[in-house]
Amino acid sequence: MKDKLLGLLPYLCILVLIPGVIAGGVLLFPDRSYAWIALSVAILSFLPLVVRFEQKRRAVQELVVLAVLSALSALSRVMFVWIPSIKPSAAVIIIVAIYLGKEAGFIVGSMTALISNFYFGQGLWTPFQMISWGLVGFLAGILANPLRRHMVLLLIYGFVAGFVYSMVMDLWSVLWMDNALNLSRYFSTVLLSMTVTVKYAISNVIFLIPSWFLGRILGRLQTKYGLFPKKKKACPGN
Numbered sequence: 001m002k003d004k005l006l007g008l009l010p011y012l013c014i015l016v017l018i019p020g021v022i023a024g025g026v027l028l029f030p031d032r033s034y035a036w037i038a039l040s041v042a043i044l045s046f047l048p049l050v051v052r053f054e055q056k057r058r059a060v061q062e063l064v065v066l067a068v069l070s071a072l073s074a075l076s077r078v079m080f081v082w083i084p085s086i087k088p089s090a091a092v093i094i095i096v097a098i099y100l101g102k103e104a105g106f107i108v109g110s111m112t113a114l115i116s117n118f119y120f121g122q123g124l125w126t127p128f129q130m131i132s133w134g135l136v137g138f139l140a141g142i143l144a145n146p147l148r149r150h151m152v153l154l155l156i157y158g159f160v161a162g163f164v165y166s167m168v169m170d171l172w173s174v175l176w177m178d179n180a181l182n183l184s185r186y187f188s189t190v191l192l193s194m195t196v197t198v199k200y201a202i203s204n205v206i207f208l209i210p211s212w213f214l215g216r217i218l219g220r221l222q223t224k225y226g227l228f229p230k231k232k233k234a235c236p237g238n
Contacts, residue, residue: 010048010103014131014138018044022127026175034124038114041130045110048103062227066104069096070111077116085200089116090161091207092214093137098148099218100228102141109133128172132165139164151212158208162201166193 018041025037069092076088089112097105113129140147140157147154170193174186190197222228 010106010138013044013047014106014134018131018134022131025127026124034122034126037124037127038122038130041110041127042114045107045130045134061225062104065100065221065227066107066111069104070108070115073108073112074115077112078119081120085196086203087200088203088207088211090133090136090165090204091158091211093133094140094147094154094158094161094204094208095211095215096218097137097140098144098154099215099222100141101144102138104228105137105141106134107137109135109137124176125169125172128169132168135168136161136164148215154212155205155208158204159201162204163197166190166197166200 021040021044022037025034025040073089073092073096076092080087093105093109093112096108110130110133112133113126117123117126117129140161143157147157167190170186170189171181173189174182178185
């Protein structure tokens with residue numbers, strides 16, 4: 001029972017608590033509440049990992065790996081500041097998720113936004129970017145097996161992930177303009193930004209090809225040091 005509850009914790013944080021914190025912060029508090037919202041999202045992102053901390057022998061090593069990967073992903077975004085809408089971050093996040101797990105993918109995704117925005121600028125958009133890239137990583141982790149085995153499926157997911165990220169950020173745009181969810185304005189915003197969205201989605205596909213080598217490194221890291229072990233299914237009859 002305890003293991004089942006711990007297994008549900010990431011879904012509770014990502015699908016209920018984090019969206020609730022962001023929605024409540026946007027609708028109920030002043031403009032500069034973004035700092036508190038971003039901090040809350042960061043804490044909730046790490047919560048599932050912290051709860052399992054005592055159950056893992058190599059928890060500290062895993063936290064160090066996640067910190068390095070988050071910094072790498074954030075740096076990759078900063079390095080491409082000169083090309084609008086073209087960023088390798090999503091590719092890094094997806095590769096991390098399919099090799100190290102959905103929780104790792106969400107953490108690296110959310111931390112990518114938080115860390116890189118110390119360069120690009122923090123604002124109420126930061127929590128939305130955190131949940132957007134976090135979801136991209138989390139969903140990639142759920143689909144890890146087929147994405148690892150088939151490059152075509154991985155590239156398709158990278159393209160779709162560009163739309164996931166952009167549509168969540170379009171939601172932020174509508175809330176910023178109206179301070180409420182205006183569906184007609186939201187769909188108009190999605191259509192008007194479609195060119196940028198498609199450009200970003202294509203860039204995800206392009207960057208996923210060289211990022212495949214990062215996945216090979218992470219796979220070896222798992223095998224050699226026993227980090228981020230996959231859960232073993234119980235055999236029938238046990």
